[in-house]
């Protein structure tokens with residue numbers, strides 16, 4: 632019998648901790664529906680998170696899960712995928728986690744093209760700690776650490792991933808549920824590093840400090856945001872890190888005369 636998203640939801644952990652009007656619940660539903668669409672075995676799937684509001688998502692899944700440290704989800708995910716290429720490895724990060732404190736891990740995971748699907752909830756700020764600016768906060772925005780306007784330009788995460796060498800790069804919003812589910816499914820099904828950036832509102836901090844109205848107003852303006860490029864932006868077929876590494880292991884074994892993989896289970 633094929634699975635549904637409910638097979639991947641840890642209902643015992645409900646209710647979740649997210650604020651009313653936060654988009655994280657929608658992203659979680661799309662992720663779990665994508666798991667179901669691919670009928671992933673929960674025992675062969677690993678959800679790795681860092682810290683933050685979106686980083687709490689690992690509590691709500693029935694797959695294997697690793698709750699890491701802020702900015703280090705991709706380092707952990709890389710280690711897991713390198714050692715167990717047979718597993719489906721997903722890294723869930725906020726923009727603070729992925730692009731700010733973890734920026735270096737992000738560009739190198741994309742450069743290595745390691746087979747991880749990164750689902751980044753970009754709400755333009757550090758939600759959990761009170762709305763500080765991150766590397767994706769738009770210039771001029773007010774946050775708790777830029778109360779008179781933010782002086783820096785924001786990273787375009789998708790451009791960063793493309794330039795670094797990721798095989799799959801996509802952007803969507805929590806207001807486009809069907810697209811979000813389809814893009815996450817595509818990302819999970821592919822080889823190499825995948826990024827799905829999901830634009831999502833944080834009404835509690837970013838919305839309030841920038842006078843964006845309540846959740847309905849924020850969701851409406853995100854849905855209609857002019858000039859926001861969404862959909863699949865990059866689809867390449869470069870060999871993944873683990874495919875290249877397997878070739879190197881094979882060549883090394885042939886050279887050393889060692890027949891058996893010492894790590895084989």
Ligand SMILES: Cc1ncc(C[n+]2csc(CCOP(=O)(O)OP(=O)(O)O)c2C)c(N)n1
Nearest residue numbers: 683684685701725726727728756757758759
């Ligand atoms: C190494 C480290 N530095 C700082 C913190 C404090 N901290 C916890 S959550 C967080 C911000 C999370 O923001 P983001 O990653 O954007 O996720 P969001 O809460 O917005 O979903 C920070 C700085 C931490 N836990 N660990």
Ligand code: SF4
Nearest residue numbers: 649650653684758833
């Ligand atoms: S603080 Fe912001 S990101 Fe965190 S749960 Fe609340 S609305 Fe969502």
